[in-house]
Amino acid sequence: MLCVRLWRALTPLCRTGHCTVWTRTQSHKAAARLDLAGIYPPIATPFTAKEDVDFQKLEENLQKYAKIPFKGLVVQGSNGEYPYLTEEEQVEVVRAVRRSLPADKLLMAGSGCESTRATVRLTENLVVTPCFYKAKMGSCALIQHYTKVADSSPVPVVLYSVPANTGMEVPTDAVVQLAQHPNIVGLKDSGGDITRIGLIVHKTKMQDFQVLAGSAGFLMAAYCVGAVGGVCALANVLGGELCELERLCVSGRWEEARVLQQRLIEPNTTVTRKLGVPALKQAMEWFGFHGGACRSPMQPLTEAETQQLRQDFSSNGWL
Numbered sequence: 001m002l003c004v005r006l007w008r009a010l011t012p013l014c015r016t017g018h019c020t021v022w023t024r025t026q027s028h029k030a031a032a033r034l035d036l037a038g039i040y041p042p043i044a045t046p047f048t049a050k051e052d053v054d055f056q057k058l059e060e061n062l063q064k065y066a067k068i069p070f071k072g073l074v075v076q077g078s079n080g081e082y083p084y085l086t087e088e089e090q091v092e093v094v095r096a097v098r099r100s101l102p103a104d105k106l107l108m109a110g111s112g113c114e115s116t117r118a119t120v121r122l123t124e125n126l127v128v129t130p131c132f133y134k135a136k137m138g139s140c141a142l143i144q145h146y147t148k149v150a151d152s153s154p155v156p157v158v159l160y161s162v163p164a165n166t167g168m169e170v171p172t173d174a175v176v177q178l179a180q181h182p183n184i185v186g187l188k189d190s191g192g193d194i195t196r197i198g199l200i201v202h203k204t205k206m207q208d209f210q211v212l213a214g215s216a217g218f219l220m221a222a223y224c225v226g227a228v229g230g231v232c233a234l235a236n237v238l239g240g241e242l243c244e245l246e247r248l249c250v251s252g253r254w255e256e257a258r259v260l261q262q263r264l265i266e267p268n269t270t271v272t273r274k275l276g277v278p279a280l281k282q283a284m285e286w287f288g289f290h291g292g293a294c295r296s297p298m299q300p301l302t303e304a305e306t307q308q309l310r311q312d313f314s315s316n317g318w319l
């Protein structure tokens, strides 16, 4: 789940399955008109040497992100290490980000739990997609789950399909059915299957429903088939460049977009699928942000991995 702007206490989160968005009005109809178009970094969580959340460093990152033309931020996404944070910490981080974020920026916060009941409760605070019993999480179970969450959520919900982390995706037929719910306003799809993204855009075109690319490697392709933006881990590092890619796509400058997109593919693959969050945080350090270590048990990069990471950025002209 993800949330936007204002809120009462917390934003619903998104994970595998869904995200919630908070609006000023909290009215379902008004929520459905929410414009999600643009680029969002799913922000990383900096920690102190004792592995406590480092709110000072978080704030310093936020001040730097405020200078980049993002549509908003995602808090407690996969790269925020949400599974390693307590519920209280998740809520506290979302609150801190909301306090710091300019009022015109959207805030989406993840809030999924394994049971529908717990998800409903946390969506009043935060929410996520259930994947532990993934063999049992078919369309029927997920439709029932998200419908109950969206029915009770005080803020709009964005579905979040991230199969690399959850081992399952929200099935296309479930997304299409859930898109009819007045409080479900979009999907963030990290799977990278462009035919699926295009099909979902096509099948939901009569609904007030928007699709966001869930990773930078296929951002341009996603725009081509009708996505309206992206939630991209790489935006923590190359946020200005991803916003530039958005601008090129939206203005139809496809040749320039293609050149930029191609240079982003390798660094993106490395900080997402290949080396993951420790690599994202290392790259953030190189680009002037606070990344630092992950919370245990996530291990730091080895020397060879660090070299690989550097190579994937430098060979594409970023370092």
Ligand SMILES: O=C(O)C(=O)C[C@H](O)C(=O)O
Binding pocket: 042, 076, 077, 078, 079, 080, 162, 190, 214, 215, 216, 231, 232, 233, 234, 272
């Ligand atoms: O951290 C998240 O949450 C993301 O959505 C990141 C995304 O999966 C990516 O590949 O960039």
